Amino acid sequence: MTDTLKGMRRRTLLKSGLAGILATGVAPLIFTRGAYAQEFCNAPTGDTVTLGFNVPQTGAYADEGADELKAYELAVEHLNGGGDGGMIPTFSSKTLKGSGILGKKVAYVTGDTQTKADAARDSARRMIERDGAVMITGGSSSGVAIAVQGLCQEMGVIFMAALTHSNDTTGKDKKRYGFRHFFNAYQSGIAIAPTLGKAYGTDRIAYHLTADYTWGWTQEESMKNATEALGWKTIAPVRTPVGAGDFSQYITPVLNSGADVLVLNHYGFDMVNSLTQAVQFGLRDKQVNGKQFEIVVPLVSDLMAKGAGASMKGIYGTANWDWQLGDDASKAFTKSFGAKFGQPPSQAAHTSYVQTLLYADACERAGTFYPPEVIKALEDYEFDGLGNGPTTYRGADHQCFKDVYVVQGKQAPANPFDLLQVVDVASKDAVTYDPAIFGGELGPDTPAMLIVDVLISNPGGRFSR
Amino acid sequence: MLQFFNVPRRDLLTFLAFSAVVLAMPLWLSPLGAAYPGLMQKFAIYAIFALGFNILFGLTGYLSFGHAAFVGVGSYTAVWSFKLLTMDVLPAMVFAVVVAGGFSLVIGYLSLRRSGIYFSILTLAFAQMCYSLAYSVLTPITNGETSLQLTLRDPRIIDTALAPRGEGLPSASILGHVFSGVEGFYFCAVMLIVGFFISQKIFSSPFGMMLRAIKSNQVRMNYTGFNTRPYALTAFVISGMYAGLAGALLAVTDPLAGAERMQWTASGEVVLMTILGGVGTLIGPVIGAWLIKYFENIFSAFNEQVLHRVFDWVPDGLEDIVVLITSKFVGEGWHLTLGLLFVLIVVFLPGGVMEGVRRIAGLFGRRGKPSSGAAMRVQPAE
Incomplete structure (x- = not known):
């Protein structure tokens, strides 16, 4: 008797199990329907825009990563109108008003690259696919920056490289979606x-x-x-x-x-x-x-x-930069960084901060977050007032050109930061x-349409039709 | 042939339940904040890796500290197949499994001449050799630390013969259909389910019994006239092929192969996964893989901003303290949390998560032996 009972139960279980499999197979189709109304990957539709900060928090470059993260926090604060505005008043472009980017408040997500290409790409994918980041920035290892830059090109998300000094980043591995403010080897x-x-x-x-x-x-x-x-x-x-x-x-x-x-x-x-x-x-x-x-x-x-x-x-x-430089922009940045964190910023912090501002400004000038337009706004852009003097973002390889400083370790430091x-x-x-000496190709700027999957983690639908 | 698919009813139930859980991942992971394709793919892929590792470690008791090498070999092979031949995933996967199988045959043949700690050290040494080769010596093949990536100038003989080159980098496809992220996950999930089925068959086969006998008492096996080494070597190669498949899938979902995939930490990770979930159980390693990947990807992304949101309900003065303390365990401190969890599990549940499941099941049901655990606990009579 019990056997039959058990048999019955099993059969029902089998049936419902199969139904479950079918249902889950169909589910994504339902979720993704209508996603193509979205113009490009992670188009911000609410009243916030999310940026992804991907820095090493563990490993050989963790110090730089921690400093970069501080600079990103500061940049977000300034973009949203908090603090003293840092370099926004000294920046030659006057589009940033402290009201976020294109009127949307700036929010951010962070990730640990562990100074490993795999981990960095994992964490960038999380920020793009789950958290809806419209721009990824970070670095501290050129290997990681190149790996993440490749991913961003595939996904159609702009990557503003922070600390990466290899010639390859804007040389043989350059990408249309990758931009570097930092100088190179x-x-x-x-x-x-x-x-x-x-x-x-x-x-x-x-x-x-x-x-x-x-x-x-x-x-x-x-x-x-x-x-x-x-x-x-x-x-x-x-x-x-x-x-x-x-x-x-x-x-x-x-x-x-x-x-x-x-x-x-x-x-x-x-x-x-x-x-x-x-x-x-x-x-x-x-x-x-x-x-x-x-x-x-x-x-x-x-x-x-x-x-x-x-x-x-x-x-x-x-x-690339030193906090003791005498220009107004460097002074303003050092002051607001010091006031918030009690230490002068490193060059890693500086380039991270500048890249965030440059992205925000490019969106403002383009009037959209649509990556191909933002890319056009950044290419061959001339600016000043961000601590490095007159600077050009060369369109041919997305490398910034500006003065480079030769520095020497001080014999008699006046204070612990005067090094x-x-x-x-x-x-x-x-x-x-000449950009031709390193070869490489930027690739196309057509945005990827494939990241409709984000909907699954977010079925509520931030994506308006 | 049909005989092969004829499985006992209990195994069939386990299999169906497992399949349902895997395929339903986008639903049940959603409240956990992990239902994005990137992570779900990793869940499926590392589960395959752990399943294969468990065939060696769980059944024969041979603890390999070098399995990450086969993942790396699989990844490199798959990416080279993408670069040279075609973006289709099927040849890439076949090549990856075959090449990883070949590597494991050589390494296994040499390492299995010793057992116990010596075997572990040998596999570790071979894996580190592979890692160093990939990292610097073989840079022209592996692109060193920068990782092997697709480029616009790759030959892709078959693809370019069939269709003109498009603008930009191509994506992995299957029979002409390009994967999106979620489809990539379902592809990996189907691979995981197939891998699970094969592992289930091995567990319940006479061959599996032989492997368990090796674990239980190899000397006695030898005295009774069995040559155990071919069996252990077969298990080693099978688990190497699982690792190769996992490596290929890593490349399929994200066409990049880096040397750090072969580092000893990656080999150690799969050992942790298996022990955390339950050595020698069918499902345990899968659970272990999911736990570790969840910690690595979700816990490491918590920053103070998130914590403040989570602890919003705590009174103001206290909130900062709570956030300060918890922040040490998330974000960059996720290793610490994982370490604590590992210590707790090893001390209190030596059989891993699966032992916990069994104990809880034992509290509720008189029978107290869930389908998956029962077969595993069969030990040869003393």
């Missing part, structure tokens, strides 16, 4: 070479330690080209994994290599560790080939200088190059 090389020539002479032998990924490779190449043009020689470069932590095994061979300059193509905690260890190993006290041994760090930031402490004194490098001093400025014209 090629510009670093051009900018720093004359200073190095003056300080260290033209007869030097350089040893490179290079972070083993796109940024490291391109910086190594750019530095090699620029210094060899001076007359320096380069000993075969050594690649080190990102996040290695301990660099002693790489530094010991430098001592016996016959080189008299060490170029550290490292960033973030990696640079802090490798520089500190190189100094501890006594490299800077050595005399090689009758010359004082020197260390060069082509890309430095305040955060790294802070981490490296006394080891940073006298070291040359280049920077770098600008010793030289390479003019915008000097660091402008």
